[in-house]
Amino acid sequence: MADMGEGGGGHEKGGKKRAKKGSTRVDMTPLVDLAFLLLTFFVLTSTFSKPKIMSLVYPAKPKEDVKIEEQKINNAITFLISENKIFYYKGEFYGAENAKGKPATQLEETSFGPKGVRMLLSDLNKSVLNGKKKLKAKLDSKQIKTDEYLSGIRDLKRADEALKVLIKTDDKAFTKNFIDLVDELRINEIGVIAPVDLLPSEQELLNAKLK
Amino acid sequence: MANVKASPTIDMTPMVDLAFLLVTFFMLSANFRSDEPVQVDTPSSIADAEIPKNVIMITVDKEGRVFYGFTGGQEARKNLLIKMADKYKVQFNKKQLEEFSLMSSFGCSVQQLPQYLDMESEKRKELKGSIPMDSTNNQLKDWIYFGNIEGLASGKVKFEEAANRNPDTEMNEYKPKFILKVDGKALYEHAKGVIEIFRDLDLNNLNFVTSLEGGGEQH
Numbered sequence: 106m107a108d109m110g111e112g113g114g115g116h117e118k119g120g121k122k123r124a125k126k127g128s129t130r131v132d133m134t135p136l137v138d139l140a141f142l143l144l145t146f147f148v149l150t151s152t153f154s155k156p157k158i159m160s161l162v163y164p165a166k167p168k169e170d171v172k173i174e175e176q177k178i179n180n181a182i183t184f185l186i187s188e189n190k191i192f193y194y195k196g197e198f199y200g201a202e203n204a205k206g207k208p209a210t211q212l213e214e215t216s217f218g219p220k221g222v223r224m225l226l227s228d229l230n231k232s233v234l235n236g237k238k239k240l241k242a243k244l245d246s247k248q249i250k251t252d253e254y255l256s257g258i259r260d261l262k263r264a265d266e267a268l269k270v271l272i273k274t275d276d277k278a279f280t281k282n283f284i285d286l287v288d289e290l291r292i293n294e295i296g297v298i299a300p301v302d303l304l305p306s307e308q309e310l311l312n313a314k315l316k
Numbered sequence: 317m318a319n320v321k322a323s324p325t326i327d328m329t330p331m332v333d334l335a336f337l338l339v340t341f342f343m344l345s346a347n348f349r350s351d352e353p354v355q356v357d358t359p360s361s362i363a364d365a366e367i368p369k370n371v372i373m374i375t376v377d378k379e380g381r382v383f384y385g386f387t388g389g390q391e392a393r394k395n396l397l398i399k400m401a402d403k404y405k406v407q408f409n410k411k412q413l414e415e416f417s418l419m420s421s422f423g424c425s426v427q428q429l430p431q432y433l434d435m436e437s438e439k440r441k442e443l444k445g446s447i448p449m450d451s452t453n454n455q456l457k458d459w460i461y462f463g464n465i466e467g468l469a470s471g472k473v474k475f476e477e478a479a480n481r482n483p484d485t486e487m488n489e490y491k492p493k494f495i496l497k498v499d500g501k502a503l504y505e506h507a508k509g510v511i512e513i514f515r516d517l518d519l520n521n522l523n524f525v526t527s528l529e530g531g532g533e534q535h
Contacts, residue, residue, distance in 0.1 A: 133328040140335035151346030158523040159363035166515045274504045281359040281500035288361040
């Protein structure tokens, strides 16, 4: 304001020009201070990884008055999880002395991560994974539409050849172990996942393995 | 060039430009940490679905303490508390009702809740409580049951609004979803207790909160 007043006071042209030139430069230091303060604040308070959700359908509780028929599951694998350890057996469970005269079930140990469960599952669930590859190729060459592709994958997962997975956890298993396994199942396109209770006979086998 | 002394000031314009660019970026991309009563470290997975708006979220921390959260809207939260207060014969005043409608998840019994609502948010974190869920006093089951009813009611209102604008809208998107936020280091037994309650109520479609996996490659 004072400058303007002076300018209007009738000075010579040259002087006026010089005064204007001198005042164009603003001291930006406070501005920079503020900018970096805000920057630091946002960097520290923001969370980048938005939480995601993984849906999982649990089997419905059996109603007391409705009798459920024993379903024959022909292509199943059962995973048993304990404290950071994972075991599995294929097919049905047979105790040490069973009526059918089958050999008793043995637990095999595997590991979380790419070399353990993932390799095992990709081997056992070949029919679905190969079918998915074919569908994907068709989708890429535009022979089928996206919704046909998705329903195709759904059918594949429900087919008889597709692997069914049962998950049983003992009282020492961590949630992380469980989620890791479900994650591997998702990666390998397993359609039927059933978290069920551990049988006492299985607990015995597991205890023997853990010793 | 010759006069070195004349230029001790640096032109800060590009620096300011850059700084404000970054500030803008962080402001727009930031989503703030919500004020949760506990810090929960969720396991990672390849799942990429986002958390919906209308949810009942049960948080289980490392020690197995259970927290309840419901995001069906302020009105729905008020109705939920009124129903719970009615069932357990606990009195809440207007201020507490208002406070409850704005609060995030909590971990204490209904009987403690009026006291809890009067506390400062910092004090609440010091309280080491959990929602009772044993068979004789299964408050969690009631919270979930009434929460589901209120969630459905408020979801229906929102659905009808949306359906007026776009007839293709599906009701399913507006139904309350059930979310479990379990610490990776919590025993699965603790989560299972909560899951069994959901299953008792015939709510079998559950969702686990996970963080996005960093380096894991598919196939």
